[in-house]
Amino acid sequence: MTDRLRWGILATGGIARLFTNDLTLNGFTVQAVGSRSREAADAFAAKFDIPTAHDSYESLVADPEVDVVYVSTPHPMHAASARLALEAGKHVLVEKPFTVNAREAQELADLAAERGLLILEAMWTRYLPHMVRIREIIADGTLGELRTLIADHTQRLPDDPEHRINALELGGGALLDLGIYPISFAWDLFGAPLTVQTTATFKATGADAQIATIFGYDGDRLATTLSASHTLGPNTASVLGTDARIEIDRVWYTPTTFRVVAPDGSVLEEFRSDVTGRGMHFQAAAVERLVAEGNLTGDVLPIDETVAIMGTLDAIREEIGLRYPGE
Structure with a gap:
């Protein structure tokens, strides 16, 4: 595999902390973190010894030292956060569920393909x-x-x-x-x-x-x-x-x-x-391998399958009458 990718962590909640801890325990390069709060970004960077802290998602994805962005915002913000990273030319790993519906998922898949970038769902269990x-x-x-x-x-x-x-x-x-x-x-x-x-x-x-x-x-x-x-x-x-x-x-x-x-x-x-840590780093290793291979569609969990799974979740919600605000 080529040189390790430099990771940027977008959002600083509990899952982001678990993921970043696994990255640091297992020798990955975490280059930067971004939050909407300067205080939160600085605290997260200090905890994990991350070189750069950004006080906005926009500045994180614009960081030239970041190769791949891990998105860990609340579910309804996944699509917008991932789009921001893709439009900045970054590969993206999006926390599950990938989006809130299949329409958003397909839009992200299309944008990644258009930009020649990898986007994957962080369904870490598959890689254990x-x-x-x-x-x-x-x-x-x-x-x-x-x-x-x-x-x-x-x-x-x-x-x-x-x-x-x-x-x-x-x-x-x-x-x-x-x-x-x-x-x-x-x-x-x-x-x-x-x-x-x-x-x-x-x-x-x-x-x-x-x-x-x-x-x-x-x-x-x-x-x-x-x-x-x-x-x-x-x-x-x-x-x-x-x-x-x-x-x-x-x-x-x-x-x-x-x-x-x-x-x-x-x-x-x-x-x-x-396993050293929680095991969330195996998906990160897959991202780095796929980028090194030039495989921008995935293999263990291809992006088309992620979109189709979101379609199944949509069908489930249709059957039980569950809709989210804004849909």
């Missing part, structure tokens, strides 16, 4: 070692014919109406914050669903509190997901095949353990993750 191994096991045929995916992403988050998770104007709700994980996993294993069935319950703010989906595919395959912001569940996942199954332990979308289990209960393989 245990997920890489799971895809290998499935490709090897160990499970036989795939039949079913079962996954939940359930957390007990604040009920405060002002909290981001409950604020529709911030894209709050279980679907975009939590459901994106198991839904993207279903896409990873099975591709585009032929049928989508959804049931949801809502909070007083109008945000979805819990949402259950059933995706149907050809070949007698199903994927079921449950996501909730008001109840903490097992956060495990299972992949069922005709010859064996994979049991992914809590928390399935972070570095964890899994077992491949035969129908008689014998364990065919056990995998344990060995």
Whole structure:
């Protein structure tokens, strides 16, 4: 690979801190950070020993020392923030969910292609070692014919109406914050669903509190997901095949353990993750590799697939009657 890319961090919230910590722990070059607040930018730069702090997103993306921008603004600002970076000639990694709808996602994909730049969704789970191994096991045929995916992403988050998770104007709700994980996993294993069935319950703010989906595919395959912001569940996942199954332990979308289990209960393989930090740097390594290769469409999670997943989320919201302000 060529020389390491120089990262710029756009926004300084909790996820940005987790991502930047993983970058610094694993030898990546974090060159600059940008915030709408000088105080926040300076504090973030000091915490992670970042050379340059910018007091606006515009000055961050204009920084000639920055090659790639990581966007971690609230969901409804993802599209505008990513557009800002693309128009400044930077490659972009956008925190999930990529945008709030497929229209915005397609506009970003088109702009990146037009400018000859890479834009990817930061679905970090796809790049984790245990997920890489799971895809290998499935490709090897160990499970036989795939039949079913079962996954939940359930957390007990604040009920405060002002909290981001409950604020529709911030894209709050279980679907975009939590459901994106198991839904993207279903896409990873099975591709585009032929049928989508959804049931949801809502909070007083109008945000979805819990949402259950059933995706149907050809070949007698199903994927079921449950996501909730008001109840903490097992956060495990299972992949069922005709010859064996994979049991992914809590928390399935972070570095964890899994077992491949035969129908008689014998364990065919056990995998344990060995990761420095949280594991969010694997997606950054993919960005750097793709840029070095000149691959501006992606491979583990191609940009066209990200756009299509946003289309599935749109279909889910249409079924349950969920709209965000401004749409």
